Amino acid sequence: MKYAFLALPLLALTACEPAPEGEPVTRTRIDGQAGPPAPAPAASETASGTTQVESACRSIIFEDTPLTHCLASPARHRVAMDLGPSGGEPYRSLSALSRAREGAGIAFAMNAGMFDEEGKPIGYYVEGGERLQTLNTADGEGNFHMAPNGVFFGTGDTWEVRSTEDFLANVRERPDFGTQSGPMLVVDGKLHPEISHDGESRLVRNGVGVDEKGRAHFVISNAAISFGKLARFYRDELNVKNALYLDGNVSGLWNPATDRLDTGAPIGPIVVVEKKGQSDD
Template sequence: MRPNRLLVLAACVATALTGCGQQPEGEPVIRTEIGSGVAENDSEPAPAAEPSPTPAPAIASACESTTFEGAALTHCVADPARHRIVTALGPADGAPYRGFAAFAARRAADAAPVAFAMNGGMYDGEGKPIGYYVENGNRLKELNRADGPGNFHLKPNGVFYGTGGKWQIRTADDFYANVADRPQFGTQSGPMLVIDGKLHPKIAEDGPSKAVRNGVGIDAAGRAHFVISEEPISFGVLARYFRDQLKTPDALFLDGNVSALWDPARKRMDSGSRFGPMLVVEEKD
């Protein structure tokens, strides 16, 4: 995950966007400016020795394969009528899981079945969130409204959060101004992809930066649409899929290059990258 200092200096010279000084503390470690033409850095591979999860019960997949503008995508739907969403970072007595297998191995035998899960927000070199993060009603990280380089700081960024079956996405400034009660779950990432039905103003139609990317959007019926690309795509393609195909008024970029999906029903568990926070969609009892 963590690039060495020579790679950081080389990226600074190539982009001339952030200067060649030391990166500020708390900055996301695997990100690129939209349209810069500089791809996300290669992620640190996940440990090969992670324990295998307990086999999931046979349930229908909430995910489907699709294409948009020639790009292969996987689209998963969380429905408040049958699903709950929780965040997961790590056990209370240890470091972040950094992958689905470690998370699955620590789940209680009587835990609700997992419909699917995705990585959900940007993080530091230890896998800890760099923005707002709430798990089981406990705030582990405050809202981050700081300026800085990288996708996370490409304003407006946003927060995906919810309590019970009401899930929402707001820009960070909107969240700060209007949300007083702490939600049951929340994660901050950036940039926003769609804001009030319009694309993020700095997203190019099809910029040169391509990566495997994932995001989440909320439709008018309150369902959460999670999307991950199966091939490197631009921000523009992902954003238009949310706006034009899924009709989500608001959508949030979750990550790029380390994007991963766990879909137990289809026996898929991506394990090629180490990441931080997870968004876990569970079947209701």
């Protein structure tokens, strides 16, 4: 996929606006059944001896708020960004991605980064080793510019979250994938200085953090959540020293193992976690 667009310094943060009327964010099943998605199953054998599909995601409760926690391990998974089909426009939805990609090879996928009104990233974006958007260091309003913001990136089995300032100063080689978003939720083990304990802003939100074992923790709330509570979950429960906010209100998850396919307002960049065979951490 090749796009020819340059840095867009102060475009409207479409991802952070309320969902258009008539397009509520919904949690749906792609098997057509009613009701919320089933809890993430563990691998097990049925009475017939067949093995159920193992899910990389689990449903949990943190401070009375339901969350879905999806774990990507370098031993088991590959991480990549996917904005749209080769030569085409951005997918703008997980449903469109699911129609273009074979679900059997995908552990899960999630929106990952803020974007303009066309669905193109407003910050650093690398897909398949090709940089489609340069690092955005401009000042501005909105969550993206709530310094420090940061970058989730990686090459091969090495994945990281760094603040934009840290990335600019210390990362010299272009990664295989990368997406810039903001704000950082946790920086060097401390909550973002401008995030309150449990602020009034409550939305369905998602983020990513990488632990000391190099595993990437993707979290999406299944109900409205504050920045502070999401950040504390990363710091206190997952022991992640650097975590990045990916977005809110438009946040969604595709988990083929549980037939979960979230729909709602249009999205932009998508992170895809692919299976690469079973092995131990």
